[in-house]
Amino acid sequence: MTKRLFKALVASAVLTLGAGTAATAAECIAPANPGGGWDFTCRQIGKIMYDIGAVDQPVQVTNMAGAGGGLAYNHVVAERNTDEDLIIAASTATSTRLAQNAYAGMTADQVRFVGAIGADPGVIVVAADSPYQSLNDLVEAIKADPGSVAFAGGSAVGGFDHIKPLMILQRAGFDDIKKVKYIGVDGGADAITQTVGGFTQAMTGDMSEIVGFLKAGEVRVIAVLTDERVPGFEDIPTAKEQGYDVVAVNWRGLYVPKGISDEKFEEWAGKLQQVADSDEWAAAMEANGLAPFTKVGGDFQSYVDNLVLEINAMSKELGVIQ
């Protein structure tokens, strides 16, 4: 831990020295190894910001993997609290972990969430030959006998995939959420396999995880958890139009250190908006199965605050946290 911090310190010292001579080169921390979603966020947003001229130097990407993003979070809070040229990739997983106190006591109010510009819509999926035709069928079946439906998802128990069906069930007036069966498997593909195989009755995950199976005709999506129907998948109904007011998407966005000025915060929010409006970002979203989901500045901060509260309350009920 101390070694890593020391390394990070040296790295930031080098960067600061570099920044002294050159104009301000922004840095984006991806709190994971190269190749994952956070890495994609940093590299794509950083590249587009430079390409469209929102920043005058290429954005430097630093990978800082560890503790599910906790290491990077700790680094930002403890070492870089006033660094105005720092952005950090975040997603729903960041807010879920903060809500569940998985970052060793650090809380969501120790940074500022600057914006999200794209999201992987949450979905509830059943096998193509399943008797459940709509979200309503599934909810009624669980209300009648909670043991009759088991969900499979790609995140661990208490993770966001687990939370999604529970949010729906709570809206439907079903409060005994501990009775709902959920198994966490290794990723969405595995969860689908279990559901098509009949070992679980429904799958909860992200749109990008199920597109292949949907095209192969193996599964039926009974609800997508967005405000509007997703472009390209217009025949899939939202949970909202079926009477369950749940929006649960895996957003891709950024946070910045707490200690920066309001002007700088607004500046980053503006740059993010520019990226969101660009054709390059539209193409990048399409290639990676993301749907438009743009919330920047204060809007986004209050969205994250509410999300953290809701997940926190639900996790307590589930017994995932005290």
Added chain:
Amino acid sequence: MEIFANLALGFGIALSPFTLALAVAGCFLGTIIGALPGLGPSNGVAILIPLTFTMGLDATSALVLMTSVYYGAMYGGRISSILLNIPGDEPALMTTLDGYPMARQGRAGDALVLSGVASFVGAFLATVGLMLLAPMLARVAYLFGPAEYFALYLLAFCTLGGMASNNQAKAALASCIGLGIAMIGVDSSSGLPRLTGGNLHLYDGIDFLVAIVGLFAIAEVFFFIESHGKGSSIGVKLDKVRIPWKDIMDTKWTMLRASGVGFIAGILPGAGASLGSFLAYMSEKSIAGEKGGFGTGVAKGVAAPEAGNNSAAGGALVPMLTLGVPGSGTTAVLLALLMTLNITPGPTLFTERPEVVWGLIASLLIANVVLLLMNVPMVKIFVKVLMVPAWVLLPGVTMISFVGIYSLSGSYFDLLLMVGFGVLGYILRKLDIPTVPVILGILLGGNMEDALRRAMVLSDGDAMFLFSTPIAVGLWIAAIAGFVAPMFLRGVLKKPPAITD
């Protein structure tokens, strides 16, 4: 024909000059790794994995390089078996039985060429089998739920543990050590840390590459230090090499049968190439009967295990690619590589990443041809490598290990852990406890536990759920048989006689 379209896609990727060069380099490295005693395919691949990261290879290229090394090592293992009576790797064990006597009769060149051809036949047929059967076997994944997976992992432990040692108790002990190590880290079902002693480095669990390199390579170095660095020496001279057409024609049916047996053994998760070559040799021996003269240096005794183990190597890729379950120690390492590259093997791999799968299959076919060309006329070059004194060889291995492991995570803690595993490996080998089940325990222990706990969630804690389907019951029976049967087969599992003169 969809297969030809897919193959064309695969060759389109694999025939690019860069990937082709990687395949040739991989074959060459692999053959040397296989030929070096003690360096087998699994540690060879494990040591070379960091190379793919430093070279910044994309998924397909990395996979091409590593599978070329994998196939190359399977070919190369026979060289030291035949010339030194020391198996270059575990699966080449059976090749010593007839290969070395043949070499001592002055037919070392014949044995090397014949075994090279047999390796080609085995590996080629297995690749064809992989091509034809893998998409079909992919459908099988829908039949596997938590209960079936639990039984499958159990089968892997039982068969591999049973084959790897003459003593079941020691194999079981080794598996338990591995399972115990797998428990270290954050429990995925509850999020609570286990056995970490508060050390943050242990929260993500123990990286099995650290364990593999420690248990195999570092332990090897300790043995070398203990023997005060006695150099390796060539036991048999190799003068000239010509192609023994008569032997090749005589053994064609042997090669075909052995390939079939090996492929099936390879598909069974956990059985792997050692079982393939053993079964191939034993079945040919029983077909030939007493008159066959197996064990005295006959051509069939060389061809059968080589065709068998190379075919098993191809077969082992089937469950790895379609189910995400490794069929052997080396595919377990390859699986780790795939996961690091963000590729999740499973039934959707063939539909979602066809370029990876068919590029791989095409490059396997290419690697095979390259290996045949490399191993038959150029066999002398590889023999030269065996003359490199061990005091040059092993420090090199040590250096590669340290650099490789450090580059994985950039943490000196992993280096300490690796040396620790080296010490563990040394002690275990001194006690004649097999290290392969330890690796398997670390690798599959977490998955096995997850499968069990998922099964318990779905069934509300009813243990009979584990025996609820015919597949699960079948796997349980196979697992128990696989564990018990070697106790009765121990008589035929004797190791080859050591060099006495």
